[in-house]
Amino acid sequence: MFPGVTSGPFTNVRLGPDVVSGSMDAYPGYLPKGNISAFSLMHQSGTGGAPKYGVVSQLPVVGRMLRSAADLSNPRSGPDRAEVGRYHSSLSNGVSVDLAATDHAGLFSYQFPKSTNAMIVVDVSHFLPSHRGLGTEQRYVSGNISIVKGANGQLSYEGDATYSNGWNLGKMTIYFCGHFDSRATATFFKGAPGKSVPKPVHNVHSDVKVGVTFSFMDHQVTSRVGVSWISSTKACELVDSEIPPSTTVVNLASAAKDRWNSKVLSTIKANTKNPDTLRLLYSSLYGVHLMPTNRTAENPSWDSNEPYYDDHVTLWDLFRCSTPLMQILQPEAYEEQIRSLIDIWRHDGYMPDGRSSNSNGRTQGGSNADNILADAYVKNVRGKVKWEDGFKAMVKDAEVPPPNDSPDPSSPESSSKEGRGAGLQWLTAGYVSTEFTRSVTRAIEYSVNDFALYQVASGLGHEDDAVKYLDRSRNWRNHWNPNATALGFKGFIVPISKDGKFIDQDPLSCGGCYWGSAYYEGLPWEYSFNPHHDINTLIDYMGGDERFISRLNTTFERNKNPNGNPKFGNTIFNPSNEVSFTTPYLYHCAGRQDLSIMQSRHIARTYYNSGRSGLPGNSDSGAMQTWLLWNMIGLYPMTGQTTFLIGSPWFDMNIDLGGRKTLKISRKGEGDYVQSLRVNGVVWEKNWLRWGDVFDTGGVMEFSTREEPGEWSWDGERPPSPASEGKDT
Numbered sequence: 001m002f003p004g005v006t007s008g009p010f011t012n013v014r015l016g017p018d019v020v021s022g023s024m025d026a027y028p029g030y031l032p033k034g035n036i037s038a039f040s041l042m043h044q045s046g047t048g049g050a051p052k053y054g055v056v057s058q059l060p061v062v063g064r065m066l067r068s069a070a071d072l073s074n075p076r077s078g079p080d081r082a083e084v085g086r087y088h089s090s091l092s093n094g095v096s097v098d099l100a101a102t103d104h105a106g107l108f109s110y111q112f113p114k115s116t117n118a119m120i121v122v123d124v125s126h127f128l129p130s131h132r133g134l135g136t137e138q139r140y141v142s143g144n145i146s147i148v149k150g151a152n153g154q155l156s157y158e159g160d161a162t163y164s165n166g167w168n169l170g171k172m173t174i175y176f177c178g179h180f181d182s183r184a185t186a187t188f189f190k191g192a193p194g195k196s197v198p199k200p201v202h203n204v205h206s207d208v209k210v211g212v213t214f215s216f217m218d219h220q221v222t223s224r225v226g227v228s229w230i231s232s233t234k235a236c237e238l239v240d241s242e243i244p245p246s247t248t249v250v251n252l253a254s255a256a257k258d259r260w261n262s263k264v265l266s267t268i269k270a271n272t273k274n275p276d277t278l279r280l281l282y283s284s285l286y287g288v289h290l291m292p293t294n295r296t297a298e299n300p301s302w303d304s305n306e307p308y309y310d311d312h313v314t315l316w317d318l319f320r321c322s323t324p325l326m327q328i329l330q331p332e333a334y335e336e337q338i339r340s341l342i343d344i345w346r347h348d349g350y351m352p353d354g355r356s357s358n359s360n361g362r363t364q365g366g367s368n369a370d371n372i373l374a375d376a377y378v379k380n381v382r383g384k385v386k387w388e389d390g391f392k393a394m395v396k397d398a399e400v401p402p403p404n405d406s407p408d409p410s411s412p413e414s415s416s417k418e419g420r421g422a423g424l425q426w427l428t429a430g431y432v433s434t435e436f437t438r439s440v441t442r443a444i445e446y447s448v449n450d451f452a453l454y455q456v457a458s459g460l461g462h463e464d465d466a467v468k469y470l471d472r473s474r475n476w477r478n479h480w481n482p483n484a485t486a487l488g489f490k491g492f493i494v495p496i497s498k499d500g501k502f503i504d505q506d507p508l509s510c511g512g513c514y515w516g517s518a519y520y521e522g523l524p525w526e527y528s529f530n531p532h533h534d535i536n537t538l539i540d541y542m543g544g545d546e547r548f549i550s551r552l553n554t555t556f557e558r559n560k561n562p563n564g565n566p567k568f569g570n571t572i573f574n575p576s577n578e579v580s581f582t583t584p585y586l587y588h589c590a591g592r593q594d595l596s597i598m599q600s601r602h603i604a605r606t607y608y609n610s611g612r613s614g615l616p617g618n619s620d621s622g623a624m625q626t627w628l629l630w631n632m633i634g635l636y637p638m639t640g641q642t643t644f645l646i647g648s649p650w651f652d653m654n655i656d657l658g659g660r661k662t663l664k665i666s667r668k669g670e671g672d673y674v675q676s677l678r679v680n681g682v683v684w685e686k687n688w689l690r691w692g693d694v695f696d697t698g699g700v701m702e703f704s705t706r707e708e709p710g711e712w713s714w715d716g717e718r719p720p721s722p723a724s725e726g727k728d729t
Helices: 232-242 249-263 275-288 322-329 331-348 369-378 387-399 423-429 439-460 463-472 475-479 532-541 545-556 583-590 593-607 623-633
Strands: 016-020 035-040 057-062 081-083 086-090 096-101 105-111 118-123 139-149 154-164 171-190 203-206 210-216 220-228 268-271 480-486 489-493 635-637 643-646 652-658 661-668 673-679 688-690 699-706
Touching: 016 086, 086 249, 096 249, 105 232, 105 249, 118 220, 139 171, 139 210, 154 232, 171 203, 171 232, 203 210, 220 232, 268 275, 275 322, 275 623, 322 331, 322 369, 322 623, 322 652, 331 369, 331 387, 331 652, 369 387, 369 439, 387 423, 387 439, 423 439, 439 463, 439 475, 439 489, 439 532, 475 480, 475 532, 489 545, 532 545, 532 583, 545 583, 545 593, 583 593, 583 643, 593 623, 593 643, 593 673, 623 635
Parallel strands: 661 699
Antiparallel strands: 016 035, 035 057, 057 118, 081 086, 086 096, 096 105, 105 220, 118 210, 139 154, 139 203, 154 171, 171 210, 171 220, 268 652, 480 489, 635 643, 643 688, 652 661, 673 699
């Protein structure tokens, strides 16, 4: 998770340190160990794959600048300190740095040691590197910087830089504008900070390392820097309006705290005095709101009256439980994000699965914006959303495979930029063969995506489309090999060859589990639980309720996975990846809500905490935190449906749903297991509820809990299984 400065949710500027270790990728810029190479304004939060951004930077240095000074990075003299709205670093060269920010600008406050030469290096070519060698690492393309001298001898600079690659393999140009509050002299460099460009020169444009070294007589220096995707003039306007002269770090930090409290942290009011629980709750809420980025009015690609959000990294990580939570906590922003996805289709041709720096990319499995639109539609997001356009965008994903104009180095056989790269085979054969990387992942997710189209088509009255897409959503079944076996269980989802035959596959092995494998970030065993829209069929395939429950139990048993992670007890279940997010709750579908509570609570208490290693894996743009937040709330969403599976809450709470609506949740008794439940005053015997029961207009849930498992809801109506024919759906 990004630990630096943000002034509120979804801001453009995320200001913090860029740390180099020589071997480990610093995805959010920060690493606990290593040298600080710069402080930059642009970062992402909790991502993997390949670092993105780390651009528009400054680095304080002292002493004499050497011509050979290619590496000016500096160790820290002590741990960094962070709080909402403020970040502090102390460098081994004696410089202390305090940072604060606004939506589009950052404030740097430097304290240099006395009796030293105080300098600040602005390296236009600076970015976050990658050491993984996957061919997705960022590259600097070209840059430009110029100096403007003020009336009091204070200097400003502005310019732009172009970079390529990063996770989405896109190209970007970012503009900047910076001011200093102290008199300075400036020296341009080209090639390295010590290699000055002969005077007189007032700007530099180059495809090699370029920038400016500013030298100061003062030892207390403040700098204000703005960024824009439109122009350096716009960057100057933004920094001048958001951080006028004499603004202090204290002022901005105070404003940021107020904004985070009012917009985010107040959405859940918790009635608990447990300090660890409170830290975990509010740190998770904070982490969920760091991305995407609201770039409305900062879109360089097209003019539109629609909102514009960028940095979806990625919807593959987020569709299961993050976007459903966003609808509840931030309904206005969520509607804007839905409108933005549709507007991206209008102008770029496809909705993204991943998107950064105003460019789609990359798609890990299916076209999962479809799932998010369906989830919003069935939960009554209307407002200014043009749903007929939304459905057209979904149909484009489903029916028109994207061209492979710029092959992905890790997946050259089909486009991974957007849409469904293996869509043609899916349309004609009803499966995805191993001609395509991530074939099984794509097949399962294409099924879920098609179910999403069914949901929206049904609501809009497109009956023929609804029939077609519901039928196609069942094609995951074509990958089910009833004879595949593991640990005494038969039947798993397996790869298919080009000629349509099952390929032998150990359900406990996924090859590399990455970009070139048949299964992405999950085992065949894990993926075999993923057709949630057709769960009754899956239970039948697995042998009925008891065998289904037994297989779930085995998923969570220690030392059942010979290739497992000792950190997680070598279980088949992997809490660090999203493929199994829903699996602990699937006991509900076989009538055993108590076992869902047992497993999900164990996961939450074992792999999450309020410390520095408080997440089981990458935050993944807040996905890990949203899984935990749902566990705290005592519900779990089935994306694309109105269904929420009922767990049990950690504490009494009021959730602000917006529009003066509230969900009030209370619990009486000790322990985690449900003894009884009332929903809006009515005795509740089902282990699930619908959106309209507690979210549409607000609601009340009153739990009585016990320490030992009971039989509440065992005989109640099972959760819906809308794609399962001839069953209780």
